[in-house]
Amino acid sequence: MGQIFIANPKGGCGKTTVAVQLAGFYANMARSVQLVDHDAQRSSLDWASGRPATCAPIKVLVSANEPVLADATYSVTIHDMPAAWTLDNVDTLIHPQDIVIIPLLASPTDIKACLRFVMGIYRSGLLERGVNIGIVANRVRKNTRYFKVLEAFLAKLDIPLITVLRDSQNYVRAMDRGLTLFDLPAARCSTDRAQWQPLLDWSPIANC
Template identity: 45%
Template sequence: MQIFVVNSKGGSGKTTIATQLASHYAQTRHQITLVDRDVQKSASDWFQNRPKSLPNIQLIKDLNFIPINSHNNGVVIHDMPAGFVPTLECPIFANHEINKILIPIMPSPTDIKAGLRLIMAIYRSGLLEEKIKVGFVANRTRSNVRYHQTLMDFLHRVDIPLVGTLRDSQNYIRSMEHSVSIFDLPSHSVKQDLEQWQPIIDWLEH
C-alpha cells in the first residue's frame, strides 16, 4: 500500500501525520518505508533521532519523485513537500498500486482556501477517476475555536470524505520532540488521541 500525505500549503502537519502513521504500521506490519520527499527533511530529522529500541522503519530520501515499489518495501508512506499537487502525470502515481492520499487541513482561513484550491486541482487531475482514494484529516482542531465549525462545514460540502479529526494535543509535540509517536507512548496517556486515529486507519485499510 502507498500512502501519500499531501497538502500544497506548508505547516499543515504533513510530517506529523506521516511519522505517526509510520510508527503505527511499524508496530503492526513486518515492513514499513517512510519516504521523505520534502526539502526541509523534517521526517529525516525525526527518523535520525528515533530510539533504536522501537520497531524498524526504513527511510528513503528522494526529492525527484522516483516511484517506490511497495512489493519490496511494505507499506510506503510519502511525506510530500509543500507546493506539490498530485497529478496522474507524476511518476510516483504510475505504479498502479493501492494509492491513497491523505490531506491534513487545519481550521484557519488560509488553510481552507488552500484546501479548496487543492481540491479543484485534484478534480482536474483525473486521480479520482483512477480510483485513487483521497481523504481529508482535520488536523489540530479545537472545538471551542470559531474556525473549527467553519472547517467542518467546508469539509462536509465537498465530495472528498473527511476520514478523521485530530485534536490540538500536546501529545504530538511531546512525541515529535523525542522522535517517537503517540503509538509509542503509554496508551493510558494518549487514549483520546489513539481513539481519534482509528477511523483514519480503518479508512486506509479498506
C-alpha cells in the same frame, strides 16, 4: 505494496506529523515500513534520526523532486510530500488504489489553499482512477467558529473527512524523541489514540 501520500501544498498543516504517526502505527503492527521524505527540509529524516534503536524499525528514504522510487519490497510506503507540491508528476507517482491523505487546519487561509488543491485533484482525474482520498482535520478546537467554517467547506466536497485530531503536545513531545503515539503506552495518550481510530478503521488504510 500499499502507498500512502500525505499531501497539502499549505505549509505547516501537519503532513510530517501524520506521515510519521502512520509510519509508527504500521511499524508497530510488524509491517515493513518505508517513509519517503520528499521535503528539502528533511523533517521526516530528522525525526527518524532520533528514533531509538529499540523501536519498531522505519526505513527513511529521501527524495528531491524526481518521482521516486520506493523500494517495492516494503509492505507499506508512506510519502511525506513537501509544501507547495501541486500534483507535479502525479500520474507517475500515484496509482489506482493508492491513498492520499490531506491534513487540513481550520483556518481561512488553510481552507482556501485546500480548495485550490482539491480543484487540482478533481482536474487530475485521481478520483476517477480509483485513488482513495481523505481529509484529516488537524489541530482542531471543536468549539470554534472556524471549525464550523471547516465543516461547512467539507460538506461541499466529494472527499470525505476521515477524522479530527486535536492540538496536543503529545505529538510534539513524541516527535522530539523519534517516537509516535503508537510507540508509547496507550494509557499515556489514550485521547489522541482514540482520535486516530477512524482513520485506522477507514477501509483503504485498514486494508493497506
